[in-house]
Amino acid sequence: MKKDLRIIKTEESLRKALLTLLKTKTLETISISELCRLAQINRGTFYLHYRDVHDVFRHYFEVIVEDFRKAYEKPYLNTNFNINNMTPDMIDIFNHVKKYKAFYQIIFDGKSPMTYYYLVFDTIRKFMEESLSIDNNAVYLDVDFDYLISYHANAIIGIIIEWHKQNYTTPIEILNEQLIKLITNTRSYR
Amino acid sequence: MKKDLRIIKTEESLRKALLTLLKTKTLETISISELCRLAQINRGTFYLHYRDVHDVFRHYFEVIVEDFRKAYEKPYLNTNFNINNMTPDMIDIFNHVKKYKAFYQIIFDGKSPMTYYYLVFDTIRKFMEESLSIDNNAVYLDVDFDYLISYHANAIIGIIIEWHKQNYTTPIEILNEQLIKLITNTRSYR
DNA sequence: GAAGATAATGAACACCTGTACAATAAAAGT
DNA sequence: ACTTTTATTGTACAGGTGTTCATTATCTTC
CATH class of the missing domain: 1.10.357 (Tetracycline Repressor; domain 2)
Structure with missing residues (x-):
């Protein structure tokens, strides 16, 4: 069974955004909100995939x-x-x-x-x-x-x-x- | 030089409250607000002594x-x-x-x-x-x-x-x- | 015990967190 | 293409976070 394309897109956006943010700040200072803003993912959607x-x-x-x-x-x-x-x-x-x-x-x-x-x-x-x-x-x-x-x-x-x-x-x-x-x-x- | 009595009292209240809370819940689930409520310490005061x-x-x-x-x-x-x-x-x-x-x-x-x-x-x-x-x-x-x-x-x-x-x-x-x-x-x- | 120093408080602020739910959008299966 | 299924969105809410600042309370020192 294949994974829904939307899921792949969402997760990749978030992961990519994290790498971008890590270039300028530490992991502890990155908030979920900031990550979602950059990834252009609704914050509620974040919790469907990750905990933190x-x-x-x-x-x-x-x-x-x-x-x-x-x-x-x-x-x-x-x-x-x-x-x-x-x-x-x-x-x-x-x-x-x-x-x-x-x-x-x-x-x-x-x-x-x-x-x-x-x-x-x-x-x-x-x-x-x-x-x-x-x-x-x-x-x-x-x-x-x-x-x-x-x-x-x-x-x-x-x-x-x-x-x-x-x-x-x-x-x-x-x-x-x-x-x-x-x-x-x-x-x-x- | 001695430590101000108020400081000792505040820190001890917080530490004691932490031990109490640890009996019923895990460290990660204890919030600063909850700790301060139990210790009867103003939340702003908390930050004068501890970071988290x-x-x-x-x-x-x-x-x-x-x-x-x-x-x-x-x-x-x-x-x-x-x-x-x-x-x-x-x-x-x-x-x-x-x-x-x-x-x-x-x-x-x-x-x-x-x-x-x-x-x-x-x-x-x-x-x-x-x-x-x-x-x-x-x-x-x-x-x-x-x-x-x-x-x-x-x-x-x-x-x-x-x-x-x-x-x-x-x-x-x-x-x-x-x-x-x-x-x-x-x-x-x- | 009074004066000066220092700590605690309350209130306010902008922001973050975790969750819920109806509405919408976009996939998958046929 | 059409229907069904599933993911995403927007909005809202109750709480937490970290900080600031004027006010009040409490200690220390002399």
Whole structure:
């Protein structure tokens, strides 16, 4: 079954208007009324499609996350993967974040809701889950699989948070280096 | 210099009113107007002290985080700490989270702003930073210290997120066990 | 306890929010 | 092309937001 043309038109107008407004102001300062005025959509119609402005933004971010998922699906799965033989190019996540930096700056902003964070988290987590499941030989020392994955997935986001706080100044190659060292254990003594 | 009594009275009324409202409804559904009505504070006065309802909530959470910080400051520092000789009771963070479960459920809610998350993150991160700095002998394999700490700090929150998603069903003892295994490396083969 | 400083109040303003409903417009199905 | 179905519109309403300003109340300080 096809979607009504009017719906497509309405939603696209709103999404396009949001991008336009984001060029000059922050997501939090954009009101539904303003968005509808620019998109030339009746405000009542807005509520037939979205709950709030974040809801419109979410669409873009879901496309972005999907782009990431597809781009790194294959190389990831082809590796006999386990948590200790990972190479940086398998999870070229930093390239992805840099590519959509403008969006990730919004997502990691203190005022943004946690939903976006969870979307990133769930995506990375799922990647790890699928990859680690392939590596049947590994036994993870009685660590519950759910906790293991959540631990490592969020650790990676920890690097992205640090990168964000440093305003994305660290080069991607360095980040990949560091990540690989952190994953394949971290400590040595002099 | 002392704080004006009127200010103390106003802020306390608002904070108390928030706690009352939180018993019956969620943080997002509480309006400034409603809060002021219950606290018997003029709405204009509200804006002299807080920016929004979250701002009032933040006060409570800062107290909670401070409680955590103080409770685990000493045992942590007394240990010749490094990332591999940690014991669960050093970071008894899960006990803390359980104690203030009602608050952490709000903080990890998808609608809550990232600010609270960052407050948790910064606190755990600072703990790690202070502790790891003591362990002068360790060299962390050319891993940038900032990234190292952010990585491990956020990993721990990864466990809390998983715990939250499982509705805090996993017992604390198990969580401590798993955490220690995850920190002191994770993998073995059959 | 009086004088000066500062905070709280009430009223008003323009704007935003979420919802409802009848009227209209524009698709889809035949 | 015509009918049916469905989406959009305009209007209205009760409430919330954030700000301003003169007035009043309450604290602090001496």
